[in-house]
Amino acid sequence: MDKLNIKNRLAKNKVLLWAVCLLAAFTAIPLFAILGEVFMRGYDQLSWSFFTEPTPTAYKAMKAIETGEPIPGGIANGIVGTMLMLGMAAVVAIPTGILCGAFLAENPKNRFAQTVSYLTDLLQGTPSVIIGIVVYIWVVVPVKGYSAIAGSVALFIMMLPLIIRSTEETLKILPASLKEAGLALGGNRARVMLKIQLPAAFGGIFTGVLLAISRVIGETAPLMFTALGCSFIRFAIDKPISAVPLLIWEFFNDPNLQELIWGASLFLLLFVLTLNLTAKYLAKKWNQ
DSSP, rough: HHHHHHHHHHHHHHHHHHHHHHHHHHHHHHHHHHHHHHHHGGGGSSSSSHHHSSOHHHHHHHHHHHHOOOEEEEEEEEHHHHHHHHHHHHHHHHHHHHHHHHHHHHHOOOOHHHHHHHHHHHHHHHHHHHHHHHHIIIIIIIHTTTOOOHHHHHHHHHHHHHHHHHHHHHTTTSHHHHHEEEEETTHHHHHHHIIIIHHTTTHHHHHHHHHHHHHHOOOOOOOOOOOOOOOOOOOEEEOBBHHHHHHHHHHHHOTTTTTTHHHHHHHHHHHHHHHHHHHHHHHHHHHH
């Protein structure tokens, strides 16, 4: 009887294993199909000029298509705008999110901390288009103009809850002995947090920061309401500026520039993939 039960259990285990593998394969099919399509259509467009020249005009693109030549220009204006807005957003979001996450981890039963934690979850689930509209009302309307500053504010709001939550969860899994040892040596809570706990949690926090950046880098809707876009390379933060997601949307709406969609999409996918792989590598190294 016992041998029969063991055989039945082993058979069920094999069936469930194969079912899980099969369902996982079905789940991966759309992902690999998207990656393959973007790569096959976009890798030919990747060149030095594609990364260093601004977006061509519709007239230049039309002339190139008529003569059978490659469309001139690239996405340099979008790359510059994306990096500029991400940099400004990260400079504010990273320290703010880390400090807020540390406060939540240290005061889990505090009523104010519980309220902040609830608002963090609410903000994390807010659609990006709503954030874009709110920032449009808060920033664009008062200053009477679209700008990189407005775009960075939208990205900052979207990055903040991810950094807060990753910092909080990383600090919670640290051994309590670290904090107790710091306090036993005479340090106050703030000094122990800044000198011992945060450095010990650096790997997890940095991973959360990278995931937050990869989460917002592909957002289009909030930037349509805040940064608007620009057809040339611009470093002014108080003027409309472009971004790679905005360029993809503009290419889609212009029949003469639609071929550039694939190269811009491939660049964005590779950038996000690099950030995610880096985050996973750091998380694995941190766990070791």
